[in-house]
Amino acid sequence: MEWETVIGLEVHVQLNTQSKIFSGASTAFGSAPNTQACAVDLALPGTLPVLNEQALKDAILFGLAIDAEICQASVFERKNYFYPDLPKGYQTSQMDAPIVGAGVVEISLEDGSTRQIRVHHAHLEEDAGKSLHEANFEHHGQGQSGIDLNRAGTPLIEIVSEPDMRSAEEAVAYLRKLHSIITYLGISDGDMSQGSMRCDANVSVRFKGEEQYGTRAEIKNINSFRFVDRAIKVEAQRQIDVLEDGGKIVQETRLYDSDKNETRSMRSKEEANDYRYFPCPDLLPVKIESSLIEQLRTQLPELPDAKRQRFESEYGLSAYDAGLLTGERAIADYFEDVAKLSGDAKLAANWVNGELSAALNKEDMNIAASPVSAEQLGGLIQRIRDNTISGKIAKQVFEGLWNKEADSADAYIDAKGLKQVSDTGALEAMVDEVIANNPEQVEQYRAADDGKRKKLIGFFVGQIMKVSKGQANPGMVNKLLNEKLGG
Amino acid sequence: MSLDQNDIAKLARLARIRIEPESVADLQQRLGDILNMVDTMQAVDTTGVDPMANPYDAFQRLRADEVTETDQREKFQAIAPSTEDGLYLVPKVID
Numbered sequence: 001m002e003w004e005t006v007i008g009l010e011v012h013v014q015l016n017t018q019s020k021i022f023s024g025a026s027t028a029f030g031s032a033p034n035t036q037a038c039a040v041d042l043a044l045p046g047t048l049p050v051l052n053e054q055a056l057k058d059a060i061l062f063g064l065a066i067d068a069e070i071c072q073a074s075v076f077e078r079k080n081y082f083y084p085d086l087p088k089g090y091q092t093s094q095m096d097a098p099i100v101g102a103g104v105v106e107i108s109l110e111d112g113s114t115r116q117i118r119v120h121h122a123h124l125e126e127d128a129g130k131s132l133h134e135a136n137f138e139h140h141g142q143g144q145s146g147i148d149l150n151r152a153g154t155p156l157i158e159i160v161s162e163p164d165m166r167s168a169e170e171a172v173a174y175l176r177k178l179h180s181i182i183t184y185l186g187i188s189d190g191d192m193s194q195g196s197m198r199c200d201a202n203v204s205v206r207f208k209g210e211e212q213y214g215t216r217a218e219i220k221n222i223n224s225f226r227f228v229d230r231a232i233k234v235e236a237q238r239q240i241d242v243l244e245d246g247g248k249i250v251q252e253t254r255l256y257d258s259d260k261n262e263t264r265s266m267r268s269k270e271e272a273n274d275y276r277y278f279p280c281p282d283l284l285p286v287k288i289e290s291s292l293i294e295q296l297r298t299q300l301p302e303l304p305d306a307k308r309q310r311f312e313s314e315y316g317l318s319a320y321d322a323g324l325l326t327g328e329r330a331i332a333d334y335f336e337d338v339a340k341l342s343g344d345a346k347l348a349a350n351w352v353n354g355e356l357s358a359a360l361n362k363e364d365m366n367i368a369a370s371p372v373s374a375e376q377l378g379g380l381i382q383r384i385r386d387n388t389i390s391g392k393i394a395k396q397v398f399e400g401l402w403n404k405e406a407d408s409a410d411a412y413i414d415a416k417g418l419k420q421v422s423d424t425g426a427l428e429a430m431v432d433e434v435i436a437n438n439p440e441q442v443e444q445y446r447a448a449d450d451g452k453r454k455k456l457i458g459f460f461v462g463q464i465m466k467v468s469k470g471q472a473n474p475g476m477v478n479k480l481l482n483e484k485l486g487g
Numbered sequence: 488m489s490l491d492q493n494d495i496a497k498l499a500r501l502a503r504i505r506i507e508p509e510s511v512a513d514l515q516q517r518l519g520d521i522l523n524m525v526d527t528m529q530a531v532d533t534t535g536v537d538p539m540a541n542p543y544d545a546f547q548r549l550r551a552d553e554v555t556e557t558d559q560r561e562k563f564q565a566i567a568p569s570t571e572d573g574l575y576l577v578p579k580v581i582d
Contacts, residue, residue: 143579276501
């Protein structure tokens with residue numbers, strides 16, 4: 001019997017509004033503790049929440065992007081539990097009438113196949129504050145937890161998927177797709193390392209072909225794409241081991257420890273998840289007019305799937321290249337600039353997905369911080385196209401631009417004297433010289449059949465490149481060699 | 488619907504309310520009365536009536552996304568039982 005993993009994800013996305021979801025306090029990241037926690041966020045008596053219009057619009061935009069029904073009379077509810085970073089004793093959230101109803105997200109897998117992952121719903125809620133448990137306070141010593149409520153009240157959308165994913169790869173692809181949708185919409189920076197996007201994974205296993213789901217465990221707060229992949233794999237294996245040893249899976253919350261690459265049981269916050277939801281009497285239902293929905297629909301940017309299809313048809317790119325280029329809106333925009341400036345979309349795609357992305361990865365940089373601008377890369381590709389430089393020299397020029405040694409490809413090529421030699425006379429002289437200096441190889445070549453000749457000619461090309469310091473036009477060199485050696 | 492003493496204990500625990508043993512019977516009676524009242528209301532025929540999340544025939548007013556609150560940490564922390572380094576201190580809690 002073969003095991004199958006079943007995964008559903010709950011993804012929390014912090015919206016990048018200026019102010020909090022129910023108060024006028026700032027949401028800026030990294031300020032001194034509690035300087036952005038106002039009376040509403042602290043739950044002082046007598047305060048009342050007022051919903052942030054932008055947070056509502058952001059949630060609607062997300063709903064439209066995943067083709068979901070928007071609930072036009074949405075309700076906020078109280079989710080009751082006690083924890084010091086939640087001063088009200090409840091989180092204002094949604095359950096029965098969330099803003100975003102059922103939708104769908106399409107994912108693409110390594111093997112080129114696609115799958116539809118259903119989103120059950122997405123709702124608006126407030127973030128909690130942060131607790132510092134390990135601090136040793138100068139005046140109060142240990143044994144205290146410090147509470148910072150700057151984050152309390154930051155707007156979140158929680159996106160709840162159906163248990164539609166069947167492998168860690170699918171879960172990561174789904175998460176990446178959500179990331180790409182929210183960053184295209186510009187409603188969040190999606191930075192997982194800063195907690196702007198957080199993921200809980202519901203994982204269970206069953207025999208392939210079985211109808212019933214197995215008992216699931218919920219892995220909390222996984223904070224990178226890589227850890228989502230690992231946490232799911234290690235949790236699925238743990239469950240399989242338990243079941244194969246004749247044990248039973250307990251429904252519980254578990255924590256992923258990335259150092260040990262294992263999940264372990266967490267003490268439950270509230271027994272049996274008895275949150276006693278009820279409609280929040282402080283907040284009236286939210287009415288969403290059709291006119292607002294239609295107005296927001298017109299504001300939707302071109303989304304990743306549409307962009308990928310356009311890149312394939314408009315620029316003739318492969319599905320793979322188009323997929324890489326459209327994962328992030330900033331990369332897609334950069335590519336389009338390079339393609340227009342250079343006049344060669346395929347070369348532009350190769351350079352953005354190849355040299356540029358390798359250099360960015362190496363320095364752990366995102367494209368916004370790239371030292372090589374789209375204008376510079378476009379200029380470089382122009383020089384490849386008009387045969388001023390070879391592909392090999394182009395890499396050297398790219399490095400020069402990356403290291404800020406010149407302002408443009410042209411300036412660098414001039415300064416270093418890298419112009420490709422395409423002058424027939426000069427090239428002929430070099431070809432003649434190499435032929436004259438290597439009589440043995442010439443003999444071999446002339447004796448060989450066509451198949452072997454193809455291999456042997458590489459030697460001569462290499463010699464000429466050496467003589468020309470890489471600047472000989474390779475196409476012309478090949479042509480001349482064929483003529484002269486063929487005799 | 489009726490509540491037993493275990494239900495009362497559980498509700499008190501969830502609400503973080505301490506209940507003295509001698510008041511359990513009284514609470515059981517009073518909460519039970521409330522639930523009976525709900526039972527009575529449930530008996531009303533509500534065919535064709537949309538459920539309401541709120542008794543007012545009104546909708547939420549929205550706030551423009553602007554920062555309108557300034558830092559008043561000093562004032563808030565002056566009335567807090569215990570603070571240090573800008574943090575509110577509470578007895579240590581671990582998940």
